[in-house]
Amino acid sequence: MKEADLIVEGGFVLPMNKKDSVLKDTSVVVKDGVIVDLLPVQKANAIYSAKERAGGSDYLVMPGFINTHTHAAMVAFRGLADDLPLMKWLKDYIWPRESRFVTADFIRKSLPLALAEMIASGITAFADMYFFQDVAAEIVREVGLRAVLGEGLADFPTPSFKNPEDGLRFSRKFIEDHKKDPLIIPALAPHAPYSCSPDLLRKSYELSREYNVPYLIHVAETKDEIEELRSKRGLTPIKYLDELGVLWERTVAAHMIWLGEDEFEIVKKRKVGVSHNPTSNLKLASGIAPVPEYLKLGVKIGLGTDGTASNNDLDFTDEMHLVALIHKVHRGDPTVVKAAEVVYMATRGGAEVLGISDTVGSLEKGMSADIIVIDLNRPHLQPLYEPFSHLVYALKSSDITHTIVRGRILYEKGSFRTLDIEKALFDMRELQKKLR
Numbered sequence: 001m002k003e004a005d006l007i008v009e010g011g012f013v014l015p016m017n018k019k020d021s022v023l024k025d026t027s028v029v030v031k032d033g034v035i036v037d038l039l040p041v042q043k044a045n046a047i048y049s050a051k052e053r054a055g056g057s058d059y060l061v062m063p064g065f066i067n068t069h070t071h072a073a074m075v076a077f078r079g080l081a082d083d084l085p086l087m088k089w090l091k092d093y094i095w096p097r098e099s100r101f102v103t104a105d106f107i108r109k110s111l112p113l114a115l116a117e118m119i120a121s122g123i124t125a126f127a128d129m130y131f132f133q134d135v136a137a138e139i140v141r142e143v144g145l146r147a148v149l150g151e152g153l154a155d156f157p158t159p160s161f162k163n164p165e166d167g168l169r170f171s172r173k174f175i176e177d178h179k180k181d182p183l184i185i186p187a188l189a190p191h192a193p194y195s196c197s198p199d200l201l202r203k204s205y206e207l208s209r210e211y212n213v214p215y216l217i218h219v220a221e222t223k224d225e226i227e228e229l230r231s232k233r234g235l236t237p238i239k240y241l242d243e244l245g246v247l248w249e250r251t252v253a254a255h256m257i258w259l260g261e262d263e264f265e266i267v268k269k270r271k272v273g274v275s276h277n278p279t280s281n282l283k284l285a286s287g288i289a290p291v292p293e294y295l296k297l298g299v300k301i302g303l304g305t306d307g308t309a310s311n312n313d314l315d316f317t318d319e320m321h322l323v324a325l326i327h328k329v330h331r332g333d334p335t336v337v338k339a340a341e342v343v344y345m346a347t348r349g350g351a352e353v354l355g356i357s358d359t360v361g362s363l364e365k366g367m368s369a370d371i372i373v374i375d376l377n378r379p380h381l382q383p384l385y386e387p388f389s390h391l392v393y394a395l396k397s398s399d400i401t402h403t404i405v406r407g408r409i410l411y412e413k414g415s416f417r418t419l420d421i422e423k424a425l426f427d428m429r430e431l432q433k434k435l436r
């Protein structure tokens, strides 16, 4: 018998290396955090023994979800200000509170709850634009999630830095400190074309290029932003960013709702990745992104929750459900954005957007064991004819029994193995008393 660390068995296994392949009664064998084999259950049981097991014939096994855009520690602002337009919401409610309250200690008290929420909804990797990312990196590493972390940069003072130069200096050091980390992918995170000077956008780009790390940015989120930039810079966001030369294959553009006809080709040519955040876009009435066009053109596209202040949760199954529905009603066409396409966006597509698809996003030999297990023995998941359909139209995050990152089980049947949930809840209640 060969020794493995973990065997994950599924009645259905979705490898996601191709858009719609489904394996039946298959075991995923894990050793040292890596998938070493994928084979029929009976064969696996004859060849391998393992210290731990998960799943079984009534379970579905697939790659973990990849949240391509969030501001995780914002969970502390959940439900604090709803039903407002983006700019008013940012300028009157969020930015003043962030500058007053967001400190390293705030991140320590707030972030664990966000991580718990993401883990319980099957997210195994997330991209985050926020502050004090060195503190966040420590917490994320300890909990064992995978994260792309970019320190938020803007022209105005942020909670961590008085001026953008200090933010850039921090970003360089942060990249240097984490570039070999197996779980943390350091990134640049200039906030948006309207909140960053051309100089800041360009310098951030140069750093991302120098280290070949992601360049996270909000782009073309609202109509107002398009008008503001057109009057200030004479160009729409895509053309403006392209003229600055900051669109490239590591650019992760969140939202991307308002594009001109001739701008899709630029996005495609520059190999920009799109992060689609349906709940946030609906809640802020930002608009509906042209996802069918992105899919048709073969633009890299993944899903994001955005921060909880504009969502208001970090539940990935909600996003999958919404993305499959909103484009259908928007186009008056039930054939657009198909279930299998949504699952691809949620997994492999997200990994492509973040530039980490050589490590995660699919279940194949040699890939990192970032895996989720779903219990199919639920009233709303039977009968099962087509797994992609259930994942998009019927799944609840409470059906997820295991969340595994690098072969380590972080979550098992409602319990967090690497995170003290009681402490996270207590800390959040303490923090709330200050924020009110």
Ligand SMILES: [Zn+2]
Pocket: 069, 070, 071, 218, 254, 306, 307
């Ligand atoms: Zn955002």
